[in-house]
Amino acid sequence: MTLVDLTPRARAAERLATLPVVIIGAGPIGLAAAANLLERGIDFTVLEAGEGAGASIGLWGHTRLFSPWRHLIDPASRRLLIAAGWSAPADEGRAPTGHELVDEYLVPLARLDAIRARIRFATRVTAVTREGMDRTRTAGREETPFLVRLQSADGTVSELGARAVIDASGTYTSPNPLGASGLEPLGAADVEDLIVHALPDVLGADRARFAGRHTTVVGAGHSAANTLIALARLAEEEPGTRITWLIRNPTAVRVSASPDDELADRARLGSRLDQLVAVGAIDTVDSFRIARVAAHGDGVRLLGTRRGEPAAHDTDLVVNATGFRPDLTMLREVRLELDDIVESPIRLAPLIDPNVHSCGTVAPHGFAELRHPEPGFFVVGMKSYGRAPTFLLATGYEQVRSVVAWLDGDMPAATQVRLTLPATGVCSTDLGAGSCC
Structure with a gap:
């Protein structure tokens, strides 16, 4: 027998093949990546900062999604679940709440033996790099x-080797600041318990905090709309509850009530909000740009400018509904190629520009649009969209299907990216209680 001494490059490749793919996040997209890897026989480890699957979704679980069930279940995950005896929700045309999404889909998926054995909960990723080298x-x-x-x-710190990394950690825990400059306004730390x-x-767990108080919701999107509508319901039941909607622009362009909106239920959400404003249930303050915040009695004073003049607004509580952004801190040593404006992968940015696209008009995309100069590293899901608010779970599922096919060397499957969405979009609300897509 002749022994062949492998070259250093061949030895390195051989070692890489023994390591798992690391998935950051056990939400819908992270678990979909796990399901796709499992189907292809590729080892993986899922690292989740929370105590269970879909931990971030649980933080807003009372909110109803726009998308109905049929667009919220990843195809690979569905196959694995059905093979294990799981039954899909009876009415797949209904939009679930976040809690229902977690309890009826994500938890059963995470409990599948082959996935459960590879998940580490209560484990936060603090950094990603290459072994023995910086960027x-x-x-x-x-x-x-x-x-x-x-x-x-x-508090124990450890390290794990990986052949590839899929970052599906999301953005919900990384909100945009209140300040119009993109920074936290001066004084925010002094009143953080009121923001x-x-x-x-x-209307549920936080009811006592808002009942009988003046709340100002800052933001022009659908998260703001949901909160404003819920506060209006609370005001009908709790005397003294007041609501102000504060936005930076002259109008809330992201909450459309137009009958031409492809997402008809999103338009109904906007229409309901317009009605509440019209009857005076919600006060509005437009064109207000926050620069500083300060304690004012038992509440908060927002200071800034309005139409070029100094302005102030007093309130008891502030809800920061200004959107989300990716936390890139842990990726400091990874070579990224991000769009200067949206902070998404540079090839993806033109496809998700919120000035052009809504949830249902984003083109299908996969590994080619998501790749970075760091081979084997991908940001997927909501985090891949950077600051754009147009993400749909169905789009994220197609992302990870393509990425996993690429990791498996299956270029035909990786490049054949397909996603069929109804022409009118896939969002659905229940009495205006929907969330972002």
Whole structure:
């Protein structure tokens, strides 16, 4: 027998093949990536900062999604679940709440034996790099394993090698600041207990916090619309509850009530909000650009400009519904190629520009649009959209199907990216209680 001494490059490739693909996040897109990898026989590890599957969705789980069930279940995940005896929701044309999405779909998916054994919950990824090299070193980079640094709930720090990394960590826990400059307004830290994250459970768990108080919702999108409508319902039941809608622009261009809107139910959400404003249930303050915040009695004073003049607005509570952005801190040592404006992968940016596209008009896309200069590294799901608010789960599922096919060397499947959406979009609301797409 003749022994063949492998070249360093061949040895490196052999070692890479023994390492798992690391998926960051056990939400819908991260678990869809896991399902696709499982079907192709590729080892993986899922790292989730929360205590269970869909932890971030659980934070706004009271909110009803726009998309109906039939567009919320990943095809590979469906196949695995059905093979294990799972039954799909009876009415797949109905839009579920976030809690229903987690309980009826994500939790059963995460509990499948082959996936459950590969998930590590309460494990936060703090950094991604290459083993033994920072982002400035090029030689041998493609053959060098990724190194993922982790922190467990008890503070223990460890590291994990990977052949590839799929970042599906989302953006909900990384909101845009209140300040019109893109920065947190001066003084925000002094009143942080009076500034509430987007989509609070106004009619449920957070009811006592808002009842009988003056709340100002800042933001011009659908997260703001949902909260404003919920507050209006609360005001009907709780005397003294007041609502102000504060936006930076002259009009809330993202909350459309136009009958020409391809997303008819989104238009109905806007129409309901318009009605509440018209009857005086919600006060509006437009063209207000926040620069500073300060304590004012037991509440908050927002300071800035309005139509070029100094302005102030007093309130008890502020809901920050200004949207979300990707947290790129843990990717400092990864070579990224991001659009200067949207902060999405540069090839994806023209396809998701919110000035041009709504949820249902974004073109199908896959590994080619999502790739970065770092071979084997992909940002997928909502985080891949950067600051654009037009993401749909169905689009994310096609992203990871293509990425996993590429990782498996199946170029025909990776490049044949297909996604069929109804011409009118796929969003649906229930009495105006929908969320972002």
